[in-house]
Amino acid sequence: MALIVQKYGGTSVGSIDRIRNVANRIKTEREKGNQVIAVISAMGGVTDKLIGMAQELSETPPERELDVLLSSGEQQSIALLAIALNDLEIDAVSVTGRQAGILTSGSHTRGRIEEINPDMINDYLKKDQTVIVAGFQGMTENGLIHTLGRGGSDLSAIAVASAVNADICQILTDVDGVYTADPRVVSKARKLPEISYDELLELASVGTKVMQSRSVEFAKKFGVKFEVRSSLNHNPGTIVTEEHEAMESVVIRGVSIERSQARVTITEIPDTPGMSGKILGALAEAEINIDMIVSNIANDGNARHSFTMHTSDLGRAQAALKPVLAELSPHANIETEAGIAKLSCVGIGMRSHSGVAAKMFESLGKAGINIGMISTSEIKISVTVEENIADEAARIVHTAFGLDQE
């Protein structure tokens, strides 16, 4: 008998029929002899509808009240799922974030989970009841309602799994698991049986949006093993876990693309201390996220800074940089290039294998694909390529590292 935490998103409980479906899935699990805690989101569409009502009343609804309002959505879905389960003769009870003992801190609408006191959940489990927990919500120590922001239900599920020492936390979603690459781009992409937290974090940060980073980070911090799998079928998904030795034999776990990137290059400015700070500070002040940064010194002793950002930020970036550059040097020059993509290879095997970057560049070079900027971390190598050949580049690298489905 295992104790399983299952997380179902808003789409999975988006209608009466779908709620009944989820109830049937849980029943199947119970019939295998497992105990189940289901952490669920509000019914799909409900949150948007509530936000719409709030916005009709005020352009700036107080966040404290948005939390009270939005948390009602999960309160409805947990009750409805518990009702559906009881109708299938599964003894189930719903618990709100507060009742689940999810204690939060931080700001309204983006609470942080501080700790979980699972007494009430444990009491129900002792009576062999199935427990339905409201995701996305918790309570401050002063008894106020907090919501956890985007991806909050994943976070709730992983935190609950940690608190009750669950055997596994299943994140049921509309994808089958984590793939070596986006299957819509790389037809030979394979579903990974397992992946380490760090690898998923690096892949998530470059466009494979399976889960929010903070949920993965939370799972990593507390060693919660979880599985990303489909709520539409019963196929095994991808286990996300701490890295272990066998994982290192695989050099590259996956390949991903981030599109709609733009490069900004600043030249002809003197290489003086604090200069980078001034440039990046101006961009930060304009709330522009920059990604890859490459700096070097040209032959003439002037500095050359390049960085990438989302194309949609390009105009604002130029406006923000103009006054700073004018101040730094009368000759300062700014070049921009849109229509580029970032291609990344991720894998913890990189740490113990040499020549990974060389292999990546070589394979792209052989295919006549030009590489722009390069940046590397311990388990990731990223390069920029022209956006219109990014898909082809991904397929080439995927093949080069032996990731293709046989």
Add this chain to the structure above:
Amino acid sequence: MALIVQKYGGTSVGSIDRIRNVANRIKTEREKGNQVIAVISAMGGVTDKLIGMAQELSETPPERELDVLLSSGEQQSIALLAIALNDLEIDAVSVTGRQAGILTSGSHTRGRIEEINPDMINDYLKKDQTVIVAGFQGMTENGLIHTLGRGGSDLSAIAVASAVNADICQILTDVDGVYTADPRVVSKARKLPEISYDELLELASVGTKVMQSRSVEFAKKFGVKFEVRSSLNHNPGTIVTEEHEAMESVVIRGVSIERSQARVTITEIPDTPGMSGKILGALAEAEINIDMIVSNIANDGNARHSFTMHTSDLGRAQAALKPVLAELSPHANIETEAGIAKLSCVGIGMRSHSGVAAKMFESLGKAGINIGMISTSEIKISVTVEENIADEAARIVHTAFGLDQE
């Protein structure tokens, strides 16, 4: 500066526009320098919609889960009203039943308020904030959610008013106040400036459904003065309060009609001990509420029992009585009469004035109206009349006791 508790029902907060209306009413009160606690219901229609969803999932949804589900309705309306108030620059915060410290006991879907710990509300009042409380809901000492059943929001309002020592509790509703009679029947009916708890209880029990009896009883028990007034205008309503000497000068406070009544008369049964118990026991077992009961002994020594009930119960009553009567006597006879109404006069002045019943019967007699059964309590006289002349009878009695509008 007064501390006012205002209760708004589901119709009053039934749309975004109406919520904005309520916010404006509260703002007006704030501008007069008063502090306001608003206790509100779920938006009209929301509760029914939620019940509908529950019933789609199960014919017998567990009541524990219905409480979780339905209490989400007020959680939405309190947040929305708080948002609307803040948009009018009134510093307002919402609190759920739990946060309002409403501690309940009893069963799910019909919780009883045990006590209120208004610490959180008082903290907000100290900061001069307007507090919006979710009606209809509370929490058990084990942290479970309870709803309070029909009329629960009135009860919440009166209980909160008691706990915070409010100067007045206003029940804002779709009627203007309590009238001497139903104005749709008696055009000369007057709105009462005040009425005692007991009088309202007696009137409520005979069809003037302003409020559920238990809310009035709760107010009486804790001495909470409240006012029934319209949410659609700013006219003063009716103050419901403890009785005081001046009230006794009025003999009759109001007249009311209960329609669709039926009379059952049982004759030709021996007058033996325990016989009434058997008859009434059979009806109680069939869950038939009987109202007036008149028993006497005929000249032949046989007993004669009459009682009234709602017409819709008549068929079931006959079925329930048949076997009992057959057992009591082979001659037992049962007569029924539908199409009657109960006309009642209510007033605490009756206690100190004699001849009230005589005056009532005389006025009806003069108009040629036949009286059927008669029953009296300390502050009420009820008679049955034919239903089709009930309205006329009410008008006659209303005039006879000087209740007509001048």
